[in-house]
Amino acid sequence: MDIEDSNNTLITRCNINTGDDAICPKTYTGPLYNLTATNCWIRTKSSAIKLGSASWYAFKGLVFDNITIVESHRGLGFQIRDGGNVSDITFSNINISTRYYDPSWWGRAEPIYVTTCPRDNNSKAGSISNLQFVNITANSENGIFLSGSKGGVLSNLKFLNVNLTYTRWTNYADGLVDYRPGCQGLVNHSTAGFMMEHIDGLDIENVKMRWSEEKTGQWNNPLDFRPSTVNNISLLNFYSDLYIQ
Numbered sequence: 672m673d674i675e676d677s678n679n680t681l682i683t684r685c686n687i688n689t690g691d692d693a694i695c696p697k698t699y700t701g702p703l704y705n706l707t708a709t710n711c712w713i714r715t716k717s718s719a720i721k722l723g724s725a726s727w728y729a730f731k732g733l734v735f736d737n738i739t740i741v742e743s744h745r746g747l748g749f750q751i752r753d754g755g756n757v758s759d760i761t762f763s764n765i766n767i768s769t770r771y772y773d774p775s776w777w778g779r780a781e782p783i784y785v786t787t788c789p790r791d792n793n794s795k796a797g798s799i800s801n802l803q804f805v806n807i808t809a810n811s812e813n814g815i816f817l818s819g820s821k822g823g824v825l826s827n828l829k830f831l832n833v834n835l836t837y838t839r840w841t842n843y844a845d846g847l848v849d850y851r852p853g854c855q856g857l858v859n860h861s862t863a864g865f866m867m868e869h870i871d872g873l874d875i876e877n878v879k880m881r882w883s884e885e886k887t888g889q890w891n892n893p894l895d896f897r898p899s900t901v902n903n904i905s906l907l908n909f910y911s912d913l914y915i916q
Contacts, residue, residue, distance in 0.1 A: 676701040676728070682708040690716045693743075694735075698728035698755050706733045712741070716772050719743045722757060723750035724790070724852055726797060730757045740767045744778030746809065749799060751823065752790035752853055757799040767809040771843035774857065779849045781816045782809035782835065787823035790853035796823025807833045812841065814862055814890075816848060819869030819900075827872040835864065836914055837890060838883035863895035864911065870900070876907040881914035 672687065674680055674696045685708075687693040693713045696703050713719040719740040722730050740746050746767040751757055769780045778784075783804060787796045799819070807830070814837065819825040839845070848860040860866065864880045867873070880893055893911040 685711040697725035702729040718745040718748040721748040726751045726755040727753045746782040748784040751787035751797045754795040755797045761803045763805040769811040780813035782811040783815045786818045788820040788854040800826040817867045825870045829874040833878045864893040867896035880911040
């Protein structure tokens with residue numbers, strides 16, 4: 672379901688089972704404001720919810736609430752590649768299950784994926800600011816990926832009341848991060864609970880991260896970031912421990 676250059680849109684009581692992105696706002700010829708999606712069930716081999724990758728104009732005032740995402744390649748996604756700015760987006764009361772599929776599909780089982788970078792040499796990175804993730808539960812084969820860029824920093828991100836369980840149940844290889852389309856493509860990188868770069872302002876409050884021992888012994892890093900590119904992090908009631916079945 673593509674929502675293009677549309678304002679004051681309501682999506683509710685949807686059941687979506689697809690191979691492509693399920694709910695996908697895009698901006699080709701104008702901005703997109705005031706989209707609300709509620710009470711939906713989604714399964715996809717791509718992103719359940721994705722802003723972009725067509726992103727020439729702004730996204731602002733989007734709300735996603737009471738959504739169930741199952742067996743998907745990516746849960747909540749931002750692929751900002753064309754210079755449009757994103758602000759004031761809220762995700763709340765969402766249950767997510769993400770798994771690996773063949774890497775020819777965009778996605779690496781991330782429950783939450785926020786990225787901005789130029790699509791190509793003729794593009795620029797847009798900014799992403801004021802995102803809220805509230806009352807989120809995820810069972811995933813990979814961690815959260817938050818990646819700004821030199822020209823498009825992520826700012827003022829908040830995670831509140833988030834429960835993350837990391838375990839493996841497919842046989843696809845891990846150890847990659849996915850910047851596609853454009854940017855750096857697929858890049859070797861060890862898995863972590865939160866993988867972060869080019870961020871200014873991140874609040875993590877009441878977040879619990881649990882790790883399964885099976886097939887995840889190499890996942891020993893809850894937070895992965897370079898201090899030179901990530902600033903102003905606040906952690907309050909953040910837990911990371913072993914998941915006992």
